[in-house]
Amino acid sequence: MRRRIAVIGGGQNDEHDVSLASAASACAALDPDRYEVVALTIGPDGTWSGPDGALGASQATSLAGALRLMADCDVALPLLHGPRGEDGALAALCELAGIPCAGSPLRAGALAMDKWATKLVAEAVGVRTAPGRLLTAAALHAVTFDGPVVVKPVASGSSFGVHLVETEDELEPALRAALEFDDRVLVEQVVIGREIDIAVLDDPDTGRRVGPPLEIIVGDGLFDTATKYDGSAMFVVPAQLTDAETKDLADSALTVFDALGCRGIARIDFFLTPDGLVLNEVNTIPGMTAASQVPKMFAADGMSYPDFLDRLVRSAS
Numbered sequence: 606m607r608r609r610i611a612v613i614g615g616g617q618n619d620e621h622d623v624s625l626a627s628a629a630s631a632c633a634a635l636d637p638d639r640y641e642v643v644a645l646t647i648g649p650d651g652t653w654s655g656p657d658g659a660l661g662a663s664q665a666t667s668l669a670g671a672l673r674l675m676a677d678c679d680v681a682l683p684l685l686h687g688p689r690g691e692d693g694a695l696a697a698l699c700e701l702a703g704i705p706c707a708g709s710p711l712r713a714g715a716l717a718m719d720k721w722a723t724k725l726v727a728e729a730v731g732v733r734t735a736p737g738r739l740l741t742a743a744a745l746h747a748v749t750f751d752g753p754v755v756v757k758p759v760a761s762g763s764s765f766g767v768h769l770v771e772t773e774d775e776l777e778p779a780l781r782a783a784l785e786f787d788d789r790v791l792v793e794q795v796v797i798g799r800e801i802d803i804a805v806l807d808d809p810d811t812g813r814r815v816g817p818p819l820e821i822i823v824g825d826g827l828f829d830t831a832t833k834y835d836g837s838a839m840f841v842v843p844a845q846l847t848d849a850e851t852k853d854l855a856d857s858a859l860t861v862f863d864a865l866g867c868r869g870i871a872r873i874d875f876f877l878t879p880d881g882l883v884l885n886e887v888n889t890i891p892g893m894t895a896a897s898q899v900p901k902m903f904a905a906d907g908m909s910y911p912d913f914l915d916r917l918v919r920s921a922s
Contacts, residue, residue, distance in 0.1 A: 607637075607638070607639060607641045608639065608641070608679040608680065609640075609677060609678045609679050610635065610641070610643065610678060610681070610682055611643045611645055611680070611681045611682065611704075612628050612632050612635075612642055612643070612644055613645045613681060613682065613683045613684060613685060613695060614627060614628025615628070615647040615649075616647050616649075616687065616690045617648075618686075618689060618690070620690075623686055623892065624686050624690065625646070627684040627686070627897070628644065628684045630894040631893055634910050634911045636915060639915065643674055643678055644656055645674065645675070647690075651664040652667040653670065654667070655670065655671065655674055660674070675699075679705065680705045680918055680921045681695075681706045681921075682706075682708075682914075682917070682918055682921075683695035683699070683890065684890060684893050685890065686888075686890055686892070687718075690890065691714055691888070691890040692714050693709070693710065693711035693712065693714030693715040693718070694711075696708065696710050696711045696714055706921055707918050707921040708869035708870060708889060708890060708917075708921075709866070709867045709868050710866065710868060713871075714889050714890075716865050717867065717871070717886075717888070717889045718889070719759055719760050720759050720760070721739050723861075723884075723886065726861070726864050726865055727861050727864070729864070730861070732861055733882070733884065734883060734884045735755075735796045736793065737792055737793035737794065738791075738792050739790070739791060740790045740791075740792060741788060741789055741790070742788065745781075748776065748777075748780065748792070750773035750776050753769070753770065753794075754792050754794060754795060755767065755770070755794075755795055756776075756779040756783050757783060757790070758784075758786040758791075759787050759790065759791050760789075761786040766785060766787070767783070768782060768783065769795070780792075796876045796878060796883050796885075797876075797878060798877050798879075798882075799876065799877040800821040800822075800876060800885070801821075801846070801875050801876070801877050801882075802820075802875070803819075803854050803855060803857075803858035803874075804819075804871070804873075804898070804899045805862045805873065806869075806903065806916065806917070806920075807869055807870070807920040808916050809916060810916065813859075815855045815859065816899070816903045816905070817842055817843035817844075817902050817903075817905045817906050818843055818844040818846060818851060818855075818902075819842040819843075819844060819898055819901065819902050820844035820845070821838055821898075822840075822841060823838045840898060840901060842901055842902055843905055846877075850877065850882075853881070854875060854877070854882060857875070858875075861884065861887060862887075865887060867889055869889075869920050870890075870917055871887055871889050871891070873887050874887070893914075900913055
């Protein structure tokens with residue numbers, strides 16, 4: 606018997622279109638012999654749509670309609686990146702409704718989405734992060750420029766609002782730009798190193814597994830929003846690493862995964878420096894098209910995109 610699965614995309618944030626791409630790709634790739642897909646979309650205004658169109662005229666009525674559809678599903682697959690999705694909001698909704706949900710629960714989504722909280726958790730379990738400080742709008746007047754920094758919203762995705770600040774004149778505009786995405790801003794020292802991503806999957810067939818490491822190679826500057834989606838970045842998988850480096854990255858990724866309480870899938874991003882690795886961030890709902898980093902990692906290990914999605918769905922609890 607086919608399992609009925611609600612694939613949820615869209616969302617009320619700047620990653621709406623990215624999420625739509627992830628959801629559409631997953632819907633098309635899930636094995637039709639095993640799954641009956643119910644595509645649900647959250648619009649930028651918060652209203653829900655189903656396979657046959659709008660489910661109500663308001664957020665409340667459309668959500669009620671979505672919950673009725675989801676109640677007849679065996680599992681939900683939320684593919685909403687960013688706030689009101691990846692931050693645990695959808696996982697919490699599913700938990701309250703009693704619907705098994707693929708991916709991390711509320712606590713892990715909220716902690717991982719909050720870059721400051723992630724830093725505190727990682728440091729507490731012995732995984733190094735970049736030195737940084739937390740700021741709000743009220744504290745901007747006290748900020749001084751002590752050298753190059755990266756300015757980023759505390760809870761935003763796809764590098765929206767992230768700026769590399771190399772001069773004093775660039776600092777305040779970067780801070781104010783980041784505050785457009787969140788009411789808290791993280792200011793971190795620049796880390797010079799190779800950008801290496803590690804994916805962790807709760808594989809129901811083989812047990813938890815770490816995919817081959819992926820290296821992101823860009824030109825000058827950051828792996829920012831434009832670089833993520835304009836095709837100029839190059840992904841090398843598996844990354845050319847020593848056995849010791851690979852083990853250190855995998856062990857650290859698993860440590861952070863467990864400390865945050867992640868489940869299902871997570872992508873843990875590091876910088877590999879001459880002094881060792883430094884955690885950058887954690888994504889509990891990473892990009893999920895076939896061309897995205899996580900599916901590419903497992904494809905390099907012989908796992909097809911439909912097979913990856915099948916294992917992710919079956920990991921739901």
